[in-house]
Amino acid sequence: MPQQYPFSAIVGCEADHLDPMGLALILSTISPEIGGVLIRGEKGTAKSTAVRALAAVLPPVDVYEGDRFSIDPDDPSAVSLDLPDRDAATRTSRPVRLVELPVGATEDRVLGSLQLESALSKGEVTFEPGLLARAHRGILYVDEVNLLHDHLVDLLLDAAAMGRATIERDGISVEHAARFVLIGTMNPEEGELRPQLLDRFGLTVEVVAPREPGRRVEVVRRRLAFDADPFTFAASFAADEAALRARIGQARARLAGVKLSDNALAAIARVCAGFEVDGLRADIVTARAAVAHAAWAGRDTVTRADIRQAALLALPHRRRRNPFDAPGLDEDLLDRLLGDEEPDPDDTPPEPPTDDPAPEDRPPEDSDSADQPDTDAPQPDTDTSQPDAPPPGPQDQAEAPLDVPPPLPPELGNDQPSGEGTDKIAAAAAPYRPRLFAVRGVGAGSAGRRSRALSTQGRRIGAEPATSGAGSLHLVETLMAAARHQTPHAGGRRRVQLRAEDLRVATREGREANLILFCVDASGSMAARKRMTAVKTAILSLLLDAYRRRDRVGLVTFRRTGADVALPPTGSIDIAAARLEELPAGGRTPLAEGLELAAKVILRERVRDPRTRPLLVVVTDGRANAGADAVARAERAASGIARLGVSTVVIDSEAGPLRLGLARRLASVLGAEHVAVDAVSAQALTGAVDAWRERPTLPAAENGAA
Template identity: 50%
Template sequence: MSAPRFPFSAVVGQDDLQLALLLNAVHPRIGGVLVRGEKGTAKSTVVRALASLLPALDVVDGCRFGCDPREPDPDCPDAPHGQTATQRPAQLVELPVGATEDRLIGSLDLERALTEGVKAFQPGLLAGAHRGVLYVDEANLLHDHLVDLLLDAAAMGRAHIERDGVSVSHAASFLLVGTMNPEEGELRPQLLDRFGLTVQVAASREVETRTEVVRRRLAFEADPAGFAAQYADADAELAKRIVAARERVESVVLPASEVRRISALCASFDVDGMRADLVLARTAIAHAAWRGAEAVTEEDVEAGARLALPHRRRRDPFDEPGMAEDQLQQAMQDAAEQAESESGPDNDPDPDNDPDDDPDGGPDGGPGGGQPHDEPTDGPSGGAAQPDSDEEPSGGSGQSDKAPAAPAPSFQARLLEVPGVGEGAPGRRSRARSRTGKTTRASTADGHGMHLTATLAAAAPHQVARGRSGPGLVLRSEDVRKAVREGREGNLVLFAVDASGSMAAKERMSAVSGAVMSLLRDAYQRRDKVGVITFRGDAAELTLPPTSSVDVAAARLRRMRTGGRTPLADGLLRARKVVQTERTRDPQRRALVVLLTDGKATVPAQTGQTGTKRSQQAVDDALRAAGTLAGVGAASVVVDCESGPVKLGLAPRVAAALGGPCLRLEELSAEHVAGVVRAASGDSGLAA
């Protein structure tokens, strides 16, 4: 017997999360719940406690795919089914972050294939989650390849497997529940939109609430069974309410006035597509059924809007998530006025009757769509307002602060790729050997998982000599071939930004800021870790230690001050130190340093040195520092920000010392070049 779970009704201070889960239990077609929150906020505890409230399922006896005996799946791999049925509890299947494709969707049953010589399918987690709950902890860290498979199954309600000579399709309708900590990176917008509802959870700041949380948790740890027994009646009552609400939900009326209110709300928040309207309608219906009402009212729509709209308002990865209370109330008021002013027949009171269950009526709400993030402010040309010089009129320390320039409109960035083939964390930037992805060849030495065809081919010629009789194969260890798969990895993208006085001209710094924001958005899409180094005045500063949360990087860059000298050598040396430190923490993650500078290095004035000698020393120091950075094996791209009628051409010299390409600022745009380019390719001398 399994250990008791923390009771659902014993959770304190997470009312919105509990309501979102209960509404999905009442009306599974809402589309699941995404739980966002900091660590230690009982996200996983609440989700796991939900399973005990769900009603038991009638399943076909012996069916590994949980078919409903009233409507068995005609394409089920275990068909034809018998007439007997049995009951089992609703399943809560957990998908770990490190799961493989085989574990998620299933694969060929190797044991039966090798011993009996038959093709048999071994179900995966999607089969186990059918008619139950699929729980994805740390959903934002899930491999992109698995995310794609989840999206397909969630959208179609079926899983399709075409691999290892097996072609299988089975029902996979499940309640998708995910948890994530935003500090560890954001979720892909395509997956974010698939979650019907989202809840932002945080630890309460009320002393009484926190005290009660601690008291209950300690009591549970001291006596799990006894603590669960105290809340058994409350949980049983919730389970009965779920069953009753499920029976009532089909008869709940959605008046035409509330349909108009829902549409007006979604339009006022400028959400993409029509999925938000349908999710909000279903949530309002479930809320009405949960409270025992016969028809949807404004109360139900408002409750649904709090859960269904916040994550769909986030039009850019750097926008703050959530919804302010005054915004919701104003939108509700505007929607009420519009609903009262309009009238018309109720042509479709039940949105579930819509034959299209996967609407995508608008453009993708994800990043990279060319939407400007911050428009540059009006004003005179920066070239006229700011001299293109690092030197201060007073000859001071070189730390002349200027307010940060508003970033220019963002654009779709071209691909900056680390050369060679790595083995880093899953992502979408550089080529990498991985546990998933496309199988490129078979090998006896390296690889992940068995290459079945190559293994069988290696063993087949020796069957007579090995005395094989009957079905199956006689295998030896020397027959086993591993599958070498190639996919994409995420990298450490380290931005080294020149914030000196020579870069501080308003139009130039605005263009540089816009380029960095575009590159950050690209890093978000490609699942990279990012870090930011700025250098100006007398030294370089690690403005942002490497993190997966690129919106934090964007916030730091918006506050970046400019002015002073150009300690380019210090910036490169700091980049080298960060790369080495991160390599110790994560040896498999390869680094890409993106240096944005005009190359005009300077050093503090020294006695007996002329300006020309100091300039030459600064350049020599920068080139030596570039050589040391190249020596640690970091790929580099230099973005030349020099402008004006007279160009010194120092940035290309730095790029040559780094062993990487040098691009003009305008060449960072994907529209500037035809197709996908490898900006860091070439004979850079980096190991694969």
């Protein structure tokens, strides 16, 4: 077995100099009830290295020999399917297990399933435990947890909430304990985490590479030394590993005796309420983390420092209302909510603050402080030498008309000549729930929530030979396939003879995730503030919908004389939203170049992942006017995309009483669905249908009926 990189050798994970990642991992092992750790960070920040090294510094656990469910010998209520007689079992100890859950694991591998060999050869129903059973009383590690399929996320949610795994499938009904420390690592650039699973992680940390040259040099020096001689390098940190293991054991022993006073609980509640976190899980996790931190520090009472550190780890990911909110915590606000005093160790809660200060706390009426401004605060400009009116404030500037040059002829649109004029940047309004746009046909991509696809989840529509090993066994179809080669038997009953080629698995139809590629017109004809605000709001709403449906997104923009890939296809919706926010508008409309670049991106992604089907969303008013034969070249590019068989939606941004209908014509060439920008909202569509239903019914004569 290859030598594991020592935990204490990671820069920032030394016992006396723990960074947030190392501290969060240690606290979660001292008190597993905290709920695990989510580590978010860029590539190459030792996330996986730290997690895999963690198990080696944990004290061993007591188990029974041969028990695949790892029940606690000191827990008389624990039950194992492998131990019909616990008194006859042999007690032993072993290191803590680190079980890795692959993002592509199947449901039966995670939960466990029927052991096919015993069922088919011996006719016995035998349960084969899965990864959750193996991780009991250990660590369950999910690398790239944000890429985990939704059905596996549901399994983890159930196990994390109940502490047990329940299996009801293939004629098996089994329940066993599944309490583990859940640790996930992810790169936010590859997509965000489903909110329900995000809340299940007790602590979260943001990891970045050190910027100090000295720390970076030390990281490289240690890594090179480990690669040159892993065993000698590990031996040099053996004493540090043993000391860390002993300190964790001591903290666990001290944990039950740490006192969490009512005043400390009141401080925790004040902090959680002040940051407006949802639910009460944040209060519970913060309290448990504060107790664990006090035990780690060798204290018997929770202090202000313990609460502050626990809040920094437990609250940031619970403050996010949507995926576009940046994670983090305002430490100045945290300090104000905690106050300067230590929590009183007695059980008398503090008096609630009142809005009216006590008389002795009020400033004297003749105090200079009531009349004098704060000398440290910035003073308003009192220069009155300018005779003109003061400049408009932000609100006045937002309402001021844009300085737009006179419009060009209709055939050219309202675009500014290349290199002329000033670019405009409009902000999006609050997103809304958009209509569902899906790819035509039935695909076979990764699990998601957008387009129809053959998958391992969903309604059963048939069966197929079990060539890939994936999917659940379809017993009826298997027996029907085996019936063709059964031979009659003269005397008595006999078992059905099954061959490997007889096995059939269920074919199911569910939903898949898609690549949503936005091709956005950022020319001068889009630069009007209200128009670009409507466009950005529609795209932002579709981005939020793509996040919920587990899609990947990309962004192509075109303006002036060319097109640009503003965002290569990615799973990070918040990065797409940031690129959209800073998108300027101005110049001519190179529609052909935008469509051609979008086609190149789609073809490149088909080579990378042929199973992921794209949905092209073109946002434009259709006014192609950059270069010679701009309209003809745009139509040729649109015809090329249509020949690729790409499902396309054209969102028409044209507004005003006089409309040319060029975007509708473009949609016809693309074979695309044409949608006005104000009809992207699901509420707008529902309102139109309701208005049609509620229209007054005319008499037959007025109706033209005979």
